[in-house]
Amino acid sequence: MNKLLVSCGGTGGHYYPGLSIARKAKEQGLDVSLFLTGKRAPGQAELARQHGLESTLARALSLPRKPWLALVFAYRFYCDYLNAKKFLRKTEPDAVLFMGSFAGVPLGMACKSLKIPIYLHEGNVWAGKANRFLSKYSKKFFASFPVKNESAIQCSTVVVGMPIRPELLREEFSKPEFISTLNDKDPMILCFGGSQGAQAINQMLPYCYEVLLARKYSLQLVQLTGTDDNQMLIERYGEAPVVVAKQSDEMGALINRASVVVCRAGASSIAELIHFKTKTVLIPYPIAAENHQEINADFACKSKGFYKLNQSEIDKFSLANAIELQLRQGDDLDFSQVSYPNAAEKVLKEIFS
Numbered sequence: 001m002n003k004l005l006v007s008c009g010g011t012g013g014h015y016y017p018g019l020s021i022a023r024k025a026k027e028q029g030l031d032v033s034l035f036l037t038g039k040r041a042p043g044q045a046e047l048a049r050q051h052g053l054e055s056t057l058a059r060a061l062s063l064p065r066k067p068w069l070a071l072v073f074a075y076r077f078y079c080d081y082l083n084a085k086k087f088l089r090k091t092e093p094d095a096v097l098f099m100g101s102f103a104g105v106p107l108g109m110a111c112k113s114l115k116i117p118i119y120l121h122e123g124n125v126w127a128g129k130a131n132r133f134l135s136k137y138s139k140k141f142f143a144s145f146p147v148k149n150e151s152a153i154q155c156s157t158v159v160v161g162m163p164i165r166p167e168l169l170r171e172e173f174s175k176p177e178f179i180s181t182l183n184d185k186d187p188m189i190l191c192f193g194g195s196q197g198a199q200a201i202n203q204m205l206p207y208c209y210e211v212l213l214a215r216k217y218s219l220q221l222v223q224l225t226g227t228d229d230n231q232m233l234i235e236r237y238g239e240a241p242v243v244v245a246k247q248s249d250e251m252g253a254l255i256n257r258a259s260v261v262v263c264r265a266g267a268s269s270i271a272e273l274i275h276f277k278t279k280t281v282l283i284p285y286p287i288a289a290e291n292h293q294e295i296n297a298d299f300a301c302k303s304k305g306f307y308k309l310n311q312s313e314i315d316k317f318s319l320a321n322a323i324e325l326q327l328r329q330g331d332d333l334d335f336s337q338v339s340y341p342n343a344a345e346k347v348l349k350e351i352f353s
């Protein structure tokens with residue numbers, strides 16, 4: 001049986017697409033497990049276990065921010081590399097798939113030394129540092145979208161798409177209990193940050209909502225803030241048809257129901273919105289590494305389904321105008337220029353055929 005190891009530690013941005021590929025691999029009868037790093041790893045391993053997947057946990061190594069820490073970093077890197085080699089000798093995977101975090105690099109170098117085939121998956125339109133570095137030793141680079149800095153990739157590249165959680169790929173969804181106070185008739189705006197929320201959007205939205213109501217829109221709003229500290233926000237909305245919550249595990253139902261979404265420009269968010277063909281205002285996280293969210297947003301805007309608003313340009317009117325612009329567009333927009341479906345299947349076919 002083919003044995004696959006998926007290295008997807010770090011933030012949700014690397015973990016969830018890796019988990020989706022691992023779940024698909026298990027469904028196809030492959031022997032698959034996860035390699036997780038960092039403080040989120042125990043929780044991520046527990047979620048993987050609920051899907052019948054085993055994980056190996058390791059510490060996360062990040063690049064030193066101060067030059068005098070370079071020696072400590074080199075020592076730790078070497079220890080992690082030796083541990084990874086020991087682990088690979090014991091488990092003998094046929095292939096290792098990296099989802100693009102620096103934490104996976106010691107494991108990558110151990111694969112190189114033991115001649116275990118390395119594959120990479122990149123979520124963003126701008127390939128990140130770890131993937132660029134590992135590409136020199138890899139068999140194939142799987143991209144979610146055509147990669148803007150493709151010249152920095154030193155192995156063959158194939159665009160497969162961003163793997164989406166299977167829960168979101170259903171045809172029908174039931175209405176989430178926590179929005180039962182909202183009706184099924186009026187348009188609904190859904191707002192969320194990345195997997196960690198977005199303070200700047202959270203603060204501006206109530207003002208923007210007032211502007212839209214003053215323009216006579218009968219709008220409902222679901223605002224997922226990423227924080228527990230929502231009391232002031234809830235009081236501010238008062239009796240308005242608005243639901244404020246920290247987060248939701250029912251994103252499929254919410255995106256499917258939304259008339260317009262306002263969110264960051266993370267790769268999974270964009271892939272999910274393309275899947276549901278939902279009109280969206282993207283507000284790229286301005287300090288994302290190498291400005292990759294703005295590059296993601298610029299790519300998504302090839303479809304009129306997306307509209308980009310920079311955080312520096314946000315005020316209650318610009319955000320209201322952007323939402324209004326999207327509300328007024330028809331619901332039959334073409335997302336085909338940016339759509340790359342069935343990513344997990346394509347990755348597994350490329351690795352094992």
Ligand SMILES: CC(=O)N[C@H]1[C@@H](OP(=O)(O)OP(=O)(O)OC[C@H]2O[C@@H](n3ccc(=O)[nH]c3=O)[C@H](O)[C@@H]2O)O[C@H](CO)[C@@H](O)[C@@H]1O
Binds near residue numbers: 016123224267289
């Ligand atoms: C700040 C930052 O650098 N973020 C990066 C991080 O992703 P990050 O995890 O922040 O953002 P993504 O858009 O990739 O993913 C967000 C995910 O959270 C889900 N969600 C959101 C709110 C909620 O209440 N419930 C819920 O399930 C969304 O449906 C989506 O699946 O890695 C991604 C992939 O490398 C990058 O594209 C992002 O730019």
